[in-house]
Amino acid sequence: xxxxxxxxxxxxxxxxxxxxxxxxxxxxxxxxxxxxxxxxxxxxxxxxxxxxxxxxxxxxxxxxxxxxxxxxxxxxxx
Amino acid sequence: xxxxxxxxxxxxxxxxxxxxxxxxxxxxxxxxxxxxxxxxxxxxxxxxxxxxxxxxxxxxxxxxxxxxxxxxxxxxxxxxxxxxxxxxxxxxxxxxxxxxxxxxxxxxxxxxxxxxxxxxxxxxxxxxxxxxxxxxxxxxxxxxxxxxxxxxxxxxxxxxxxxxxxxxxxxxxxxxxxxxxxxxxxxxxxxxxxxxxxxxxxxxxxxxxxxxxxxxxxxxxxxxxxxxxxxxxxxxxxxxxxxxxxxxxxxxxxxxxxxxxxxxxxxxxxxxxxxxxxxxxxxxxxxxxxxxxxxxxxxxxxxxxxxxxxxxxxxxxxxxxxxxxxxx
Amino acid sequence: xxxxxxxxxxxxxxxxxxxxxxxxxxxxxxxxxxxxxxxxxxxxxxxxxxxxxxxxxxxxxxxxxxxxxxxxxxxxxxxxxxxxxxxxxxxxxxxxxxxxxxxxxxxxxxxxxxxxxxxxxxxxxxxxxxxxxxxxxxxxxxxxxxxxxxxxxxxxxxxxxxxxxxxxxxxxxxxxxxxxxxxxxxxxxxxxxxxxxxxxxxxxxxxxxxxxxxxxxxxxxxxxxxxxxxxxxxxxxxxxxxxxxxxxxxxxxxxxxxxxxxxxxxxxxxxxxxxxxxxxxxxxxxxxxxxxxxxxxxxxxxxxxxxxxxxxxxxxxxxxxxxxxxxxxxxxxxxxxxxxxxx
Ligand SMILES: Cc1ncc(C[n+]2csc(CCOP(=O)(O)OP(=O)(O)O)c2C)c(N)n1
Ligand SMILES: [Mg+2]
Numbered sequence: 033x034x035x036x037x038x039x040x041x042x043x044x045x046x047x048x049x050x051x052x053x054x055x056x057x058x059x060x061x062x063x064x065x066x067x068x069x070x071x072x073x074x075x076x077x078x079x080x081x082x083x084x085x086x087x088x089x090x091x092x093x094x095x096x097x098x099x100x101x102x103x104x105x106x107x108x109x110x
Numbered sequence: 111x112x113x114x115x116x117x118x119x120x121x122x123x124x125x126x127x128x129x130x131x132x133x134x135x136x137x138x139x140x141x142x143x144x145x146x147x148x149x150x151x152x153x154x155x156x157x158x159x160x161x162x163x164x165x166x167x168x169x170x171x172x173x174x175x176x177x178x179x180x181x182x183x184x185x186x187x188x189x190x191x192x193x194x195x196x197x198x199x200x201x202x203x204x205x206x207x208x209x210x211x212x213x214x215x216x217x218x219x220x221x222x223x224x225x226x227x228x229x230x231x232x233x234x235x236x237x238x239x240x241x242x243x244x245x246x247x248x249x250x251x252x253x254x255x256x257x258x259x260x261x262x263x264x265x266x267x268x269x270x271x272x273x274x275x276x277x278x279x280x281x282x283x284x285x286x287x288x289x290x291x292x293x294x295x296x297x298x299x300x301x302x303x304x305x306x307x308x309x310x311x312x313x314x315x316x317x318x319x320x321x322x323x324x325x326x327x328x329x330x331x332x333x334x335x336x337x338x339x340x341x342x343x344x345x346x347x348x349x350x351x352x353x354x355x356x357x358x359x360x361x362x363x364x365x366x367x368x369x370x371x372x373x374x375x376x377x378x379x380x381x382x383x384x385x386x387x388x389x390x391x392x393x394x395x396x397x398x399x400x401x402x403x404x405x406x407x408x409x410x411x412x413x414x415x416x417x418x419x420x421x422x423x424x425x426x427x428x429x430x431x432x433x434x435x436x437x438x
Numbered sequence: 439x440x441x442x443x444x445x446x447x448x449x450x451x452x453x454x455x456x457x458x459x460x461x462x463x464x465x466x467x468x469x470x471x472x473x474x475x476x477x478x479x480x481x482x483x484x485x486x487x488x489x490x491x492x493x494x495x496x497x498x499x500x501x502x503x504x505x506x507x508x509x510x511x512x513x514x515x516x517x518x519x520x521x522x523x524x525x526x527x528x529x530x531x532x533x534x535x536x537x538x539x540x541x542x543x544x545x546x547x548x549x550x551x552x553x554x555x556x557x558x559x560x561x562x563x564x565x566x567x568x569x570x571x572x573x574x575x576x577x578x579x580x581x582x583x584x585x586x587x588x589x590x591x592x593x594x595x596x597x598x599x600x601x602x603x604x605x606x607x608x609x610x611x612x613x614x615x616x617x618x619x620x621x622x623x624x625x626x627x628x629x630x631x632x633x634x635x636x637x638x639x640x641x642x643x644x645x646x647x648x649x650x651x652x653x654x655x656x657x658x659x660x661x662x663x664x665x666x667x668x669x670x671x672x673x674x675x676x677x678x679x680x681x682x683x684x685x686x687x688x689x690x691x692x693x694x695x696x697x698x699x700x701x702x703x704x705x706x707x708x709x710x711x712x713x714x715x716x717x718x719x720x721x722x723x724x725x726x727x728x729x730x731x732x733x734x735x736x737x738x739x740x741x742x743x744x745x746x747x748x749x750x751x752x753x754x755x756x757x758x759x760x761x762x763x764x765x766x767x768x769x770x771x772x773x774x775x776x777x778x779x780x781x
Contacts, residue, residue: 048145050145053625054627054631055450056636057450058448061449067449071627073147074147076367077367078626096146098145098146149571149628150571150629155570155571156572156756214757215759215760217573218572218756218757219573220575220576221573221575233576234533235505268505270536296476296505297477299476299479299504299505304505369480369481370480426759427759429763432760432764436752
């Protein structure tokens with residue numbers, strides 16, 4: 033099964049775009065549900081992206097790429 | 111002490127000028143910083159502390175000063191610089207890091223020095239009082255006219271340097287005025303969480319000098335308090351401490367998420383924005399009407415725009431110029 | 439567990455998170471550890487290194503201070519000598535001027551003055567470095583200034599793995615430790631983060647021994663010695679030199695006090711050539727100390743006069759054209775090597 037990792041709709045307020053500042057797990061790495069996987073920055077604020085499920089990570093949006101709320105940034109496969 | 115009509119309009123004009131400057135800097139600063147907020151990028155890199163909301167502190171004090179008087183300002187200096195009459199072109203060029211800036215871009219927005227109007231500032235919290243006291247001492251020793259004013263935030267009143275300078279100035283009866291801009295915050299730390307007294311003006315009594323409080327960001331309240339304090343200083347009666355309740359309408363610095371503010375605080379402050387309030391007061395006093403206001407605001411904006419164009423059109427110094435002016 | 443090489447784990451941390459994680463782990467198992475500083479509470483530190491601590495441990499143990507560095511750093515000295523293990527933050531190292539007495543006349547000397555009977559187990563963490571146009575009061579490194587003064591250990595991590603291990607070691611150390619973290623390595627995107635600093639970092643607690651340098655890349659032809667962000671410049675320069683057929687070794691000092699002179703000397707004994715890279719001021723600093731340490735030990739091992747790529751002896755200019763020109767970078771290191779070889 034494949035689960036998408038998306039930027040939660042309520043992660044920040046307003047229509048600002050964010051940028052992925054860090055992937056904290058390498059592409060292809062194994063994660064557990066709830067693990068911190070990435071950081072997204074909006075202005076100077078940093079937001080955490082956690083894994084919604086366990087699985088093997090496939091990164092779709094790289095570091096420095098622009099994301100919006102709702103953007104799919106990776107997938108998890110078991 | 112009340113301002114006359116010319117002084118009222120002067121104060122309003124300086125506030126409008128300063129605010130327009132800050133609003134323009136805000137936009138220009140964000141160029142190259144979206145969506146990725148990288149401080150190093152854009153025409154104005156680095157930290158940026160805007161003064162929106164604190165204009166009454168600057169104009170109410172500087173209305174009593176002339177070029178020969180000394181002002182030492184903080185990391186949040188633009189409104190004070192405007193009111194002190196620093197050269198706008200050179201100031202904005204400095205903020206852009208250009209050759210035509212006061213230091214050719216070596217200093218930047220926290221280090222604006224205009225010796226022709228005796229203006230300077232420092233980015234180290236609490237380090238404005240000593241230099242102001244020293245300038246006052248120098249005036250006294252040289253028998254030169256003029257007083258000195260140190261600005262500081264309410265957060266800075268917890269620095270040792272604050273207490274040391276107050277005592278020194280009082281012991282030596284120096285012609286200096288200490289002006290606290292109380293915007294209730296030192297970055298994310300609220301005044302009441304960091305300061306043992308609700309109001310810093312009471313601390314003056316520990317140093318045997320008058321302490322004056324100005325409530326509600328009131329332009330003419332500042333004018334009155336500063337007028338008396340500066341007159342005392344000029345008259346050889348020594349220092350005064352003033353605390354002004356003001357408001358920081360922006361973040362601590364550009365990019366501040368301001369999560370620490372209680373819900374609704376910012377909206378409340380915005381509603382008490384001192385500039386529309388003063389405009390209204392001047393209209394009610396019959397000093398201003400819509401047409402005159404439009405003209406005044408337009409002129410103030412054009413002054414800022416011209417200075418921004420000047421800065422934008424200026425060149426950078428060659429990089430090797432970094433090695434120059436370490437010593438005279 | 440003491441580890442000196444990066445463990446393989448797919449979980450990575452930024453230095454900011456690594457510092458916070460080490461602090462949290464120590465706070466969980468040692469009630470005497472607490473944190474003080476400006477904006478270290480709910481805000482989590484201007485540079486992110488106390489994020490989450492206030493939430494977990496509350497305001498009693500994670501204290502926002504007044505802007506009173508002399509008082510709260512002095513207070514840390516007093517608390518440290520009375521059974522606590524304070525971690526205090528000086529937001530920018532540039533602000534040391536307002537509180538240096540507490541640091542170098544008390545924190546650093548009380549152990550000696552008491553003949554070793556009074557210890558001062560505290561950590562002073564402070565941010566360093568420029569490159570983002572913050573001007574001359576917010577961009578300095580001052581490594582040499584702190585390392586020059588006897589009585590306090592000084593560490594400067596270049597990546598999250600070392601940052602976590604050094605932080606844990608610093609907290610457990612019975613001596614004062616100055617933990618200097620470079621802003622461009624913190625993983626705060628707005629500071630234009632160096633990606634090489636965000637590395638695999640084990641979840642379990644571990645220490646990196648204070649006083650041990652690391653050879654982060656082996657080589658035969660040249661030794662590059664640096665610390666903090668300079669290590670990343672060196673790694674890039676080593677790569678560029680590799681393409682020219684030269685094999686550079688890169689030594690990450692990690693600690694300035696104690697200084698691991700042995701590792702540096704062993705490397706230079708092997709390569710015969712030394713370039714020291716330091717974002718701190720050129721004169722009277724780390725670069726001079728490293729070169730002297732080699733020269734006074736064995737001049738004969740040097741095939742060429744050592745060189746340094748350091749910050750010129752000027753206050754740090756705001757304008758990016760001047761600042762970027764003055765900062766060390768990989769190109770300058772490569773140039774320095776070329777000059778060395780042409781002599
Ligand atoms: C000695 C020193 N400590 C800390 C700082 C970091 N800092 C810059 S502004 C600021 C808050 C200052 O608060 P306040 O004095 O109230 O001025 P405001 O920013 O509100 O205008 C702090 C902590 C500094 N610049 N200098
Ligand atoms: Mg304040």
